[in-house]
Amino acid sequence: MTGSTTAHRALPTARTWPVLGCLPELIRRNDAFWADAHRTHGDLYRLDLGVTDLVALGHPRHAQHVLLENADNYADKGGPTGFRATLLPLTGQGLSTIDVEDAHWKRRRDLIGPAFRHAALKSMTDHMARVVDDHTSSWPATGTGTARHDVVPYVTTAVTAALAELLYGAAVTGPEIRRIARAFDQIMNYMWIGMLASAVPPWMPFPGRGRQRRAIADIERTVLDVLARRSPAHPAREQGGADPDRPEGGLLDIMTAAERELDAAGVRDEAVSLLLGAEPLAISVSWALHLLARSPEAQRAAREEVDRALGGRRPSFEDLAALPYVRMVFKEALRLCPPTYWVQRRAARDDVIDGVPVPAGTNVVVLIHRIHLHPGVWERPDHFDPGRFAPERSADRHRQAWIPFGSGRRGCVAREFSLTLGQLILTRALQRYAFAPHPGRTPALTVAANLRPREGVWLTVRRRTTP
Numbered sequence: 001m002t003g004s005t006t007a008h009r010a011l012p013t014a015r016t017w018p019v020l021g022c023l024p025e026l027i028r029r030n031d032a033f034w035a036d037a038h039r040t041h042g043d044l045y046r047l048d049l050g051v052t053d054l055v056a057l058g059h060p061r062h063a064q065h066v067l068l069e070n071a072d073n074y075a076d077k078g079g080p081t082g083f084r085a086t087l088l089p090l091t092g093q094g095l096s097t098i099d100v101e102d103a104h105w106k107r108r109r110d111l112i113g114p115a116f117r118h119a120a121l122k123s124m125t126d127h128m129a130r131v132v133d134d135h136t137s138s139w140p141a142t143g144t145g146t147a148r149h150d151v152v153p154y155v156t157t158a159v160t161a162a163l164a165e166l167l168y169g170a171a172v173t174g175p176e177i178r179r180i181a182r183a184f185d186q187i188m189n190y191m192w193i194g195m196l197a198s199a200v201p202p203w204m205p206f207p208g209r210g211r212q213r214r215a216i217a218d219i220e221r222t223v224l225d226v227l228a229r230r231s232p233a234h235p236a237r238e239q240g241g242a243d244p245d246r247p248e249g250g251l252l253d254i255m256t257a258a259e260r261e262l263d264a265a266g267v268r269d270e271a272v273s274l275l276l277g278a279e280p281l282a283i284s285v286s287w288a289l290h291l292l293a294r295s296p297e298a299q300r301a302a303r304e305e306v307d308r309a310l311g312g313r314r315p316s317f318e319d320l321a322a323l324p325y326v327r328m329v330f331k332e333a334l335r336l337c338p339p340t341y342w343v344q345r346r347a348a349r350d351d352v353i354d355g356v357p358v359p360a361g362t363n364v365v366v367l368i369h370r371i372h373l374h375p376g377v378w379e380r381p382d383h384f385d386p387g388r389f390a391p392e393r394s395a396d397r398h399r400q401a402w403i404p405f406g407s408g409r410r411g412c413v414a415r416e417f418s419l420t421l422g423q424l425i426l427t428r429a430l431q432r433y434a435f436a437p438h439p440g441r442t443p444a445l446t447v448a449a450n451l452r453p454r455e456g457v458w459l460t461v462r463r464r465t466t467p
């Protein structure tokens with residue numbers, strides 16, 4: 001795709017206002033803005049956001065170029081600019097936000113990666129299934145009757161509990177999970193305002209800035225409280241009060257033992273930034289339930305599969321292979337609602353993408369959601385159709401057409417873990433409940449730091465009496 005000898009074309013620019021660029025329009029119109037920008041400017045355009053300038057990339061071949069083929073030129077995530085401005089104070093120097101691929105990043109990745117790979121997954125799945133079991137057994141759905149509620153907090157609780165045990169080797173309490181979820185909510189929704197705030201010195205008052213700082217402090221305090229409970233000096237451990245089913249220690253223990261440089265600040269950054277993975281996972285599982293609620297046919301197919309494979313029993317790692325349709329439902333939910341809507345990189349050297357010059361220092365964003373809805377790649381892109389992930393229908397698709405976990409060297413370290421945990425929660429939920437729309441409350445997505453439901457995912461939930 002590079003080549004300085006070919007004729008270059010000019011880059012169309014999405015810009016509305018002289019100083020703020022598209023930012024006000026983006027804040028006002030949200031997801032509709034992106035769809036229109038794509039229709040007007042095509043797959044590749046310059047996005048003027050006033051405080052920052054980006055090149056937006058919306059075709060799978062752009063992802064292939066930036067994240068794979070020419071990844072050496074895009075090893076830098078772009079510092080505290082653009083979409084990253086509001087998240088960095090929360091995540092510090094955690095693996096996901098380490099800016100440049102260097103020896104430090106590689107060492108951290110090599111330490112964290114194996115904990116999420118297949119062999120580790122196999123041993124942790126049964127434990128995760130038990131945690132999921134506890135946290136999906138009592139969603140509001142009275143007896144054989146129904147209840148109408150937002151499923152996001154319930155899914156978030158199951159995801160956060162399972163993830164915290166894996167990371168910290170310690171249980172989080174209900175109030176802690178609710179505090180973390182509230183704080184994540186504030187932080188995610190602050191993104192656009194946070195971008196504006198990034199242009200104003202930190203000591204100057206700016207709307208929402210105080211709330212944002214308090215939310216970050218809340219998460220940090222809660223995580224440190226949980227970590228303190230796993231300390232050998234903590235009374236709960238000294239009294240042998242640990243749950244015999246719970247794996248000793250957690251990923252953080254392994255990391256602290258292996259990497260001496262992981263001091264208190266390093267532990268804090270990694271503990272917080274890995275926990276942030278709970279948010280996209282909870283969003284995508286909740287969105288899958290919404291899609292199933294609106295597609296009785298898909299819900300029936302998924303339920304028949306789980307009943308056939310499991311009856312009413314809890315799934316084990318070996319069972320997951322017998323639940324391919326549930327997996328496809330989750331993948332389709334991640335296509336329609338990829339919580340990590342974009343990934344950002346900075347060009348180290350001059351480059352050319354699709355005939356457009358991209359000078360050194362340019363920040364580019366790969367727009368995952370636009371790629372997932374690209375009409376040239378997907379048939380009926382807006383339509384919920386889990387069967388499109390069947391092997392026979394996927395063979396000819398561009399390899400970068402579905403990238404909810406990113407791609408290449410900085411791709412999500414927890415991809416397999418997330419697919420497994422999502423599959424487990426959906427399976428258990430389908431065994432226990434039937435889902436239907438909530439009359440008068442149609443869930444909608446909003447583009448914040450993640451792509452996420454605007455006001456929750458309200459559904460009608462009926463407890464099943466069989467199998």
Ligand code: HEM
Pocket residue numbers: 077095096097109163274275276277278280281284338339340343344403404405406407409410411412413414415418
């Ligand atoms: C459905 C759930 C998830 C989605 C959609 C998702 C998405 C992504 C994406 C798109 C990236 C690439 C970012 C980039 O290229 O700049 C990424 C990286 C990462 N994710 Fe996830 N993620 C999910 C769950 C998780 C979970 C549960 C964890 C932690 C336990 C996690 C930890 C990470 C880390 C540490 C990285 C950075 C890897 C590196 O830079 O080397 N993610 N994720």
